[in-house]
Amino acid sequence: MHTSFGLTLVVNHACNLRCSYCYTGEKIRRPLPLQMGCKAIDRAIRSLRPEGALELSFFGGEPLIEAELVLDLVNYARSTASRQGVRLALSMTTNGTIDSPAAWSVMTLPELELAISHDGLPGVHDGQRATVDGLPSSARVQNTMTRLIDAGREFRVVMVVQPFNVDTLPDGMEYLNSLGVRRFDPSLNLWTTWNQSDGERLKVSIRRAADFWGERLPECSVSWFDEKTARATGIPITKTARCGFGHGEIAVTPAGNLYPCERLVGADEPDNPMRLPGNVLDGDDFLTAASLPDIWSDDCAPCNLRSLCNTKICRCSNYIRTGDVNRPDGLLCLLDQACYQETIRVLESRFLSSN
Known part of the structure; x- marks a missing residue:
């Protein structure tokens, strides 16, 4: 039994953007059936020790296309976790372009760790994150962030960093900070090619981003440096089920297939080598995966x-x-x-x- 369990529900494969660097595969309309999502929640909770923690995440596509479904799944997880004496933590990353009443209700859930994707400077963002119709999306995302800031809602911004925009990362952080953003989560595009020159530019950008972070401590948070600060100074780091890679962490697709991490799902094709055996409807818990050995090279x-x-x-x-x-x-x-x-x-x- 686990003290914490990470469950990611891929609530659809559809998305209203066509980001150039997207790794989630074909944007097909395939929502997660409510019954399947509830079954996954049941199995995750049965994998926990009493008073354990369920870390429930929502993924897509764009998860807020299924905002009503997300709300139903949250309500089910809340009631089930409460009956079983399990703590519940929620998280979701959205592209920030959907502003329906249901989407707003999801984004303002009090226990939700909310992340919004925006790549910094508007021109950089729009060059890579266009709508299905080829229109820019930065202004719509900024409107969502401004609305959240005005409502006093905390969130973090995920900024995808790649050779195309690595030099602009610190400037993008400056720009977003001028709008009121205080929490930044840079994320390298791991699916593209980085050459030696790109690596040197990345180091320069990291140095400038660290200066941005240091000048604004403690008001601003940058994940790259916050985590290192905790490790270097011995500050206790809250344990999480993330990176359990199949042991204490499972991603469930709309077809009910199982993966060790949501980033490896893609379009959930039959020949995906990362798909785990079985289906979410086949068992009562997720306890069959063996413990993972420490990585050593x-x-x-x-x-x-x-x-x-x-x-x-x-x-x-x-x-x-x-x-x-x-x-x-x-x-x-x-x-x-x-x-x-x-x-x-x-x-x-x-x-x-x-x-």
Whole structure:
């Protein structure tokens, strides 16, 4: 039995945007049946110890296309978790362009960890995140963020970073911060090619982003550096079921198929090598997966940051980059090392200036 369990429900494959770097496959209209979603919630809760925590996430496509379904699933999870004495945590990432009453009700759920995708500068965002009709989407997302800020609703912004826009990341953070955004979650595009020159530009961008973060502490949060701060200073990190990769974490598709991580679902094709055995309707719990061994690579042996490294945690990222869940590549190591080094630099600078 698990103390926490991560369940991601892919509530559809459809989306109203056509982002150039999207990895979720064909945008077909295939909503998750309510009965199947409830069955997945039941199985996840039966996999938990008493007083455990269900970490329930919603994914797509664009999950708010199915906002009414999400609300129904949240209500079911709340009542079932309450009866079983289980704590419930909710999360969702949305493209921020759907503003229906039901979508607003989802985004303002009090226990929901809300993330909105926006790539920073409007021109950068619109160059990669157009609507089905080819229209820009930045203004619509900004309207949603402004509405949430005016309502006092906390959220974080996911900014996809790739060779195309890596130089603009700090400027994009500055721009969004001027709108009132305080929490930033940069996310590397792992599905594209990064060459050595791109890596050097990434390091420069990380340094500038760290300066942005340091100048605005503690009002602003940047995930790349917040996590490193906690690890470097020994601050306890809240344990999560994320990155369980099939052991304590399952993604369920509209067809009822099971995956170790939602990022590996794609269009849920029959030949997807990452699909797990069985169907969500076939069992009573998710306890059959064996514990995962620690990731270890001989290439990691000389690294001084090995004990603080994230690349040994996320098997999904490793698989995307190398085809091997246990082997990171140079891009992931570069990101981890640069973020740690810049975090220490900024913290030392702030400490010295305060003394």
